[in-house]
Amino acid sequence: MSAETAHTTRPDMIVCENVDKWFGDFQALKGVTATIAEQEVVVVLGPSGSGKSTWIRCINRLEAHEKGTIVVDGVELTNDLRNIEKIRSEVGMVFQQFNLFPHITVLDNVTLAPKWVRKMPKAEAENKAKELLEMVGIPEQASKYPGQLSGGQQQRVAIARALAMEPRIMLFDEPTSALDPEMIKEVLDVMRDLALGGMTMMVVTHEMGFAREVADRIFFLESGEIVEEGTPEHFFTNPTEDRTKLFLSQIL
Amino acid sequence: MNEPATIKVESRPKEPSRTPREWIRKNLFSNTPNTILTFIFGAISIYAIRELLGFILSGERRWGAVATNMRLLMAQGYPANQFVRVWFTLGCLMALSGLSLATWRASGRLSLGKISTWTMNLGGGLALFAILAPISWASRLGWIIAAALFLLVGLSMWFGLRDSEKRFSGSVPTVWFTYGFLGVLVLSLWTVPYGHYAFVDGELIAETGRTVAMSTKLPFTVMWLILVGSYLIGTQVRQWIPIGRTKAVLIGLWFLSPFVLNWIVLRDPDFDYAHIASTDIPLALMFAIGGGLVLYLLSKPDLGEIGRIVAIIFLIFAIFNWVAAFFGWYPMLQKVRISFVLLALAALVAPNFAADKKTRLRFVASWIGLIAVSHWLITAINSPSTLKLQGPTYLGGFSLTLFVAVLTLLLSFPLGVLLALGRTSTMPIARVLSTAYIESIRGVPLITILFFFSNILPLFLPEGMEIAELAAIVTGYTLFSAAYLAENVRGGLQSVMRGQYEAADAIGLTTSQRTGFIVIPQALRVSIPPLVGQAIGVFKETSLVAIVGAFDLLRIAAYVVPSQTEFLGVKREGLLLISVIYFIVAFSMSKYSQKLEERVGLGER
Numbered sequence: 001m002s003a004e005t006a007h008t009t010r011p012d013m014i015v016c017e018n019v020d021k022w023f024g025d026f027q028a029l030k031g032v033t034a035t036i037a038e039q040e041v042v043v044v045l046g047p048s049g050s051g052k053s054t055w056i057r058c059i060n061r062l063e064a065h066e067k068g069t070i071v072v073d074g075v076e077l078t079n080d081l082r083n084i085e086k087i088r089s090e091v092g093m094v095f096q097q098f099n100l101f102p103h104i105t106v107l108d109n110v111t112l113a114p115k116w117v118r119k120m121p122k123a124e125a126e127n128k129a130k131e132l133l134e135m136v137g138i139p140e141q142a143s144k145y146p147g148q149l150s151g152g153q154q155q156r157v158a159i160a161r162a163l164a165m166e167p168r169i170m171l172f173d174e175p176t177s178a179l180d181p182e183m184i185k186e187v188l189d190v191m192r193d194l195a196l197g198g199m200t201m202m203v204v205t206h207e208m209g210f211a212r213e214v215a216d217r218i219f220f221l222e223s224g225e226i227v228e229e230g231t232p233e234h235f236f237t238n239p240t241e242d243r244t245k246l247f248l249s250q251i252l
Numbered sequence: 253m254n255e256p257a258t259i260k261v262e263s264r265p266k267e268p269s270r271t272p273r274e275w276i277r278k279n280l281f282s283n284t285p286n287t288i289l290t291f292i293f294g295a296i297s298i299y300a301i302r303e304l305l306g307f308i309l310s311g312e313r314r315w316g317a318v319a320t321n322m323r324l325l326m327a328q329g330y331p332a333n334q335f336v337r338v339w340f341t342l343g344c345l346m347a348l349s350g351l352s353l354a355t356w357r358a359s360g361r362l363s364l365g366k367i368s369t370w371t372m373n374l375g376g377g378l379a380l381f382a383i384l385a386p387i388s389w390a391s392r393l394g395w396i397i398a399a400a401l402f403l404l405v406g407l408s409m410w411f412g413l414r415d416s417e418k419r420f421s422g423s424v425p426t427v428w429f430t431y432g433f434l435g436v437l438v439l440s441l442w443t444v445p446y447g448h449y450a451f452v453d454g455e456l457i458a459e460t461g462r463t464v465a466m467s468t469k470l471p472f473t474v475m476w477l478i479l480v481g482s483y484l485i486g487t488q489v490r491q492w493i494p495i496g497r498t499k500a501v502l503i504g505l506w507f508l509s510p511f512v513l514n515w516i517v518l519r520d521p522d523f524d525y526a527h528i529a530s531t532d533i534p535l536a537l538m539f540a541i542g543g544g545l546v547l548y549l550l551s552k553p554d555l556g557e558i559g560r561i562v563a564i565i566f567l568i569f570a571i572f573n574w575v576a577a578f579f580g581w582y583p584m585l586q587k588v589r590i591s592f593v594l595l596a597l598a599a600l601v602a603p604n605f606a607a608d609k610k611t612r613l614r615f616v617a618s619w620i621g622l623i624a625v626s627h628w629l630i631t632a633i634n635s636p637s638t639l640k641l642q643g644p645t646y647l648g649g650f651s652l653t654l655f656v657a658v659l660t661l662l663l664s665f666p667l668g669v670l671l672a673l674g675r676t677s678t679m680p681i682a683r684v685l686s687t688a689y690i691e692s693i694r695g696v697p698l699i700t701i702l703f704f705f706s707n708i709l710p711l712f713l714p715e716g717m718e719i720a721e722l723a724a725i726v727t728g729y730t731l732f733s734a735a736y737l738a739e740n741v742r743g744g745l746q747s748v749m750r751g752q753y754e755a756a757d758a759i760g761l762t763t764s765q766r767t768g769f770i771v772i773p774q775a776l777r778v779s780i781p782p783l784v785g786q787a788i789g790v791f792k793e794t795s796l797v798a799i800v801g802a803f804d805l806l807r808i809a810a811y812v813v814p815s816q817t818e819f820l821g822v823k824r825e826g827l828l829l830i831s832v833i834y835f836i837v838a839f840s841m842s843k844y845s846q847k848l849e850e851r852v853g854l855g856e857r
Contacts, residue, residue, distance in 0.1 A: 061757075062754050097751050101756075101769075103774050116769070117760040117761060
């Protein structure tokens with residue numbers, strides 16, 4: 001599926017227009033404008049400090065943007081708490097540091113939000129959680145605590161936890177950067193399956209292989225600006241901007 | 253993505269066992285400074301033990317003063333014919349303990365090696381006592397024989413129970429070992445006549461055979477039987493009732509018990525049954541059914557804003573009732589006012605239960621339960637008590653110490669957590685108020701606060717409103733302790749990673765759900781060591797209530813007993829005894845916190 005067809009045939013899920021964000025005097029995002037369609041998989045690349053994480057954290061309001069508009073699934077992100085709650089329950093997020101809740105079991109981690117946000121009955125939530133843990137390949141770890149799991153397993157639990165809310169969009173903030181090399185693949189496999197299943201995904205990562213293989217579109221950010229965007233083919237073989245070429249030459 | 257098959261782990265090579273001689277050489281005489289230290293501290297310890305034993309066993313000591321006043325030290329002037337209430341209370345606690353031990357599967361086991369070591373240590377201790385104590389040669393011989401007996405039993409266990417690899421495979425459940433130990437203590441009451449006299453209701457009873465042990469051996473036996481019996485019942489209950497439900501019920505009972513049991517000890521309501529039938533029961537029914545109906549409607553899913561608006565109207569009405577009471581605008585039973593407040597609060601949380609029918613019905617059932625309990629309590633408290641207790645502070649001694657400590661800890665805990673949340677909150681008003689409260693309370697000595705609440709506060713209260721002295725003490729102490737508790741909890745709150753907040757937000761939890769499910773549990777487990785330290789402090793500093801006129805353990809031992817004509821000036825014995833009591837309680841708390849830390853540390857890396 002190319003980016004162009006995605007645009008023409010599918011409704012927009014995330015629309016950002018001229019998004020600005022400051023941390024004190026430092027401007028982290030400068031006029032970021034982008035539209036992401038349903039079922040599209042977008043990878044955000046860029047050197048460290050370029051604002052990639054800030055951008056996707058703005059999409060579920062973990063950071064508040066100061067200018068411009070962000071519309072997620074038809075709901076605009078403003079200071080209105082109800083809109084934020086609505087968007088958060090439809091957007092799943094996976095963090096670099098997993099951020100599992102260490103004091104409750106893996107199963108409770110996954111069922112907590114469905115039970116309390118979706119008001120799902122306990123038995124149903126647990127069945128669903130077990131299905132999800134099966135899907136990410138660790139059904140036998142349900143009764144353990146996060147601290148007893150390896151990094152790769154923890155990250156897969158984090159993915160299951162986000163999926164338990166049946167989100168329409170998944171955000172991944174450098175999901176493999178804190179993992180030992182041999183565990184990266186197991187997490188990327190789960191993400192690839194998810195993408196093939198038709199989930200709308202926005203991924204910040206340094207895994208070029210994943211970007212090349214799975215992404216529908218790649219955004220390249222530097223100093224808070226979108227420098228270049230395009231299909232993986234275009235991006236890796238024929239970049240137009242000098243800054244993109246420099247970046248690619250440094251990492252490939 | 254399959255997990256690796258379980259790898260066979262080779263057991264760690266055992267350290268070669270050392271002979272006692274090698275151990276002593278390595279740990280006590282390894283080099284010159286170590287040897288010198290060993291000798292100096294050995295000499296000091298022997299001297300200290302000798303002096304202490306000399307003090308305890310000296311002919312000048314009148315331990316009879318303590319033994320005779322045991323009842324005074326434990327319960328002060330509590331009427332003897334009402335003691336069954338105290339035993340009933342203790343019995344309830346024993347039953348709860350037994351059930352809890354069975355429910356939480358107290359599965360610790362004591363290895364036989366450890367038990368034999370303990371037996372040997374006991375024998376060694378007795379031998380030391382026999383050598384150092386200033387006693388006659390005849391009794392010294394008796395003690396030496398006892399010591400030898402223990403050493404012999406310990407040694408034969410040590411060598412007889414080991415397997416061929418010099419390891420102890422056998423073990424005993426810790427619970428049963430403890431029960432056995434307590435059983436021996438209880439049995440000793442039937443054979444050893446502790447104490448010779450007893451003060452009962454201020455009179456010295458010196459009949460032969462009527463000792464403290466004699467009057468308590470039957471109740472203590474019953475207590476032991478309840479403890480063991482409820483444990484056995486608890487192990488059976490596991491098979492019939494889901495374990496989660498039993499746990500929930502037991503936790504609820506533990507939190508309710510201090511209030512209900514204190515009330516049983518202090519009050520005996522003289523119910524006016526005609527009034528109850530004509531007013532109290534209809535009122536309770538009205539609130540249970542009417543309120544239940546309202547809450548069922550309010551927990552309807554997709555009710556949206558209407559639910560919140562109704563709840564806020566309820567709250568305004570409930571608060572207005574109190575304002576009206578203050579100005580005397582229209583009469584209303586206190587019970588009705590309280591019920592309206594409860595209803596308003598329940599209406600506020602109703603959206604959290606907006607789910608399927610079962611959840612809503614369960615919510616309504618909880619409401620009916622709440623009304624039943626609260627109405628019963630209010631009726632009981634408002635009825636006059638038939639229990640005539642003497643003195644300004646009828647509760648005293650160890651019971652008073654426990655009463656003040658337990659209630660203060662229980663009440664200051666939620667208050668302290670709220671204050672800590674307030675101080676770390678992003679809302680400026682909550683933050684400023686909490687900070688101001690904490691800082692101003694911490695700037696004032698506890699004694700000042702106790703004086704203020706017991707002497708000055710009653711002057712400020714409106715006409716006709718009184719505050720019982722004990723209630724004043726507990727209130728003041730609670731407000732004091734909450735400020736310190738808040739600072740301990742705040743330390744824990746600050747240790748919760750920012751990522752935890754973000755993860756909770758990202759999965760859509762509301763702020764209160766995030767606080768209750770994610771932040772507080774993690775903050776509290778980090779705060780366990782300082783919180784237990786504070787609990788121990790609160791327990792020990794109850795001795796300050798003596799200053800505002802309460803007869804606590806310290807005051808009785810230091811002033812009451814030495815002023816009795818029979819035991820004029822006998823002070824040291826009592827002080828030594830209460831030191832031991834304080835130590836046992838504080839040390840158990842400390843030990844329990846270590847266990848707790850181990851247990852909650854499970855999920856963490």
